[in-house]
Amino acid sequence: MSAAWSWRRARTGGARHVFDLAVDYAKERKQFGRPIGSFQALQHKLVNNLMALEGVRLSVDYAAECYDFDHPQWRLYAAAAFASAGATLRQVALENHHAFGAIGYAEEHVAPRYFKRAHVDLIRHGGYQAARADLADFYLDDTPRKVPELDLGPSGNAFREEVRQWLEETWPTSRADAFYNRPYVEREYDPDFPRQLGAMGWIGLNWPKRVGGQERRPLELIGFIEVLEHYQAPRAGAPIHGNMLIMRGAPEQQAERLPAILRGEAIYGMG
Numbered sequence: 480m481s482a483a484w485s486w487r488r489a490r491t492g493g494a495r496h497v498f499d500l501a502v503d504y505a506k507e508r509k510q511f512g513r514p515i516g517s518f519q520a521l522q523h524k525l526v527n528n529l530m531a532l533e534g535v536r537l538s539v540d541y542a543a544e545c546y547d548f549d550h551p552q553w554r555l556y557a558a559a560a561f562a563s564a565g566a567t568l569r570q571v572a573l574e575n576h577h578a579f580g581a582i583g584y585a586e587e588h589v590a591p592r593y594f595k596r597a598h599v600d601l602i603r604h605g606g607y608q609a610a611r612a613d614l615a616d617f618y619l620d621d622t623p624r625k626v627p628e629l630d631l632g633p634s635g636n637a638f639r640e641e642v643r644q645w646l647e648e649t650w651p652t653s654r655a656d657a658f659y660n661r662p663y664v665e666r667e668y669d670p671d672f673p674r675q676l677g678a679m680g681w682i683g684l685n686w687p688k689r690v691g692g693q694e695r696r697p698l699e700l701i702g703f704i705e706v707l708e709h710y711q712a713p714r715a716g717a718p719i720h721g722n723m724l725i726m727r728g729a730p731e732q733q734a735e736r737l738p739a740i741l742r743g744e745a746i747y748g749m750g
Contacts, residue, residue, distance in 0.1 A: 491535050491564065494571050497593050498528050501578040508580075524578060528571050535564045541629075552627055558613040565607030572597045628705075631698040638695070639702030642681075646710045649675055655711055666713075673715035673743030682716040683741045690725055690733060691741050716740055717747040 502525060505516030515521050542560040545553035572594045579590050601607070618624055631639060650672065658669055676682050685700050686692020695703075721740050724733055739745035 491532065491539060491568065493593050494568050494575070494597070495532050495536075497575045497590050498525070498532060498571065500589065501525065501528075501575045504579060504582070521578065524574055528574050531567045531571050535560075535567050538563055554613070555617055555627065558610040558617075561610035562607045562614060565601055565610070568597055569601060631702050634696060635698035635702045638699045639706055642703050642706045643710075645679065646706060646712065650710050650712050658713065659711070668746060669713040672713055673746070675743070676715050677741055677743030680741070682743055683721075686721065686725065686741075690737050715743060717745065720747040 502516070505521055505525065506514055508515045510518075516525075538556075538560040542553065542556040544550075545556045550556070576590050576594050579588065582588055582590070585591065618626075628639075630636065659666060673682065680693055681703065683690070683692035684695045684703055685697070686694070688694050717740050721737065724736055728736070736745065740747075
């Protein structure tokens with residue numbers, strides 16, 4: 480395990496190094512009189528790479544921590560880290576490669592060298608098929624198993640359990656089945672569920688208190704979303720519009736629209 484683990488950490492560090500070089504390049508390289516980093520297409524590419532790299536780093540670090548402390552399911556977390564990191568690092572290598580344009584194809588540049596090394600090393604260590612097979616064996620064999628819950632800390636774990644108990648009563652299987660048996664055009668939104676969430680104050684879970692939110696910690700928000708997804712609860716609120724109004728809205732707009740979002744009475748669409 481140690482050799483493959485060292486490879487995964489090294490490849491993650493290498494990918495991040497090339498990513499940092501690509502960000503610096505995007506600030507300096509100009510096209511049509513503007514830095515290429517000012518174009519939305521490249522911004523999206525770089526942001527996606529950063530999120531992917533952070534996901535790999537966190538999953539590998541967590542799996543290593545489970546191994547160090549002899550967690551009973553450390554092999555499961557290791558397989559998950561390998562399965563996700565293998566494909567992700569190859570894709571990030573490709574995206575970084577593209578971000579450099581013609582320079583990315585120059586043999587003396589670090590980007591193509593890392594691009595080749597990432598693929599060769601992945602083949603050398605057997606790829607990520609074995610890790611995927613281990614995950615499939617764990618979840619799809621004759622013994623049903625659930626995805627293990629991550630430790631979100633005392634407040635995150637407690638709030639996740641609070642939301643779970645609330646959903647057991649508010650969004651039971653019978654209600655969920657009735658909702659998803661509706662015609663497709665009626666399944667995107669349930670007008671009653673957002674109002675129930677609003678009554679709990681949970682639509683503004685991470686909003687500032689000055690606009691009626693609860694200012695919950697990020698790990699509590701993660702637990703909240705995790706449980707909503709598990710129970711297949713319908714979408715509610717207007718996170719993009721709400722945050723836009725909080726950051727950029729005029730006081731009159733905030734006073735008129737934010738309370739309606741928090742109560743679960745307003746839904747917005749993007750056109």
